[in-house]
Amino acid sequence: MRFYTIDNNYVKQLYQIDSEVFFEPVNYDTKPYIGIVIQNGSYPYFIPLTSAKPKHKKWANVTKTNYLIYEMLPSDFEPIPANWVYSISQNGIKHILSVLEIKKMIPVPLHYCTPINFLQVADLDYRALLQKEYRFLKPLDTSIQKKANDIYNKQKETGVIIPFACNYAKLEKIYLNNVKTAMTV
DSSP states (O other): OOOEEEOHHHHHHHHHHOTTSOOOTTTTTTSOOEEEEEEETTEEEEEEEEEOOGGGGGSOSBOSSEEEEEEEEOTTOOOOOTTOEEEEETTEEEEEEEEEEGGGOEEOOGGGEEEOOGGGOOOHHHHHHHHHHHHHHGGGHHHHHHHHHHHHHHHHHHOOOOTTOOOHHHHHHHHHHHHHHHHHO
16 A cells, blocks of 8 residues: 555546545645555546544544544643644544545546655655554555445446445546547657
């Protein structure tokens, strides 16, 4: 498993035909689109990470469509930064780092993917965050692949798109157009 960024223009193409694709034209110019790449059928798929938001405090740690990425800290951890998304329980403080959104996966030509080298991330706080996210997800690699395949296969077999999921058949058409274009260049 590796973390990747992908070409923003490609993401924008996908967003234009499926509004469930994560895309914010203002943010993605300065904030990279980060995730992992897995294989679904004959297509490489990019599963995006999304930043922690207050709504995630109510989410289960693991569902059929996502993984909450978090770290547990002692109850007496201080000071808690104002920008953190967290919850407090008898087990301590659950600091939510991000979410891996499997249902938001998109097919991606590999020439649009750039692996992230943590040592080349200049912002040390951001590097530490990426490394925590990676360490959290790495042992779940097989489980993530299985969940992604299950979601993908069910949508392809039934044609039913679960709420807030991307339409993989529509997106694969854009994928194929981009692959064909790259082969003729």
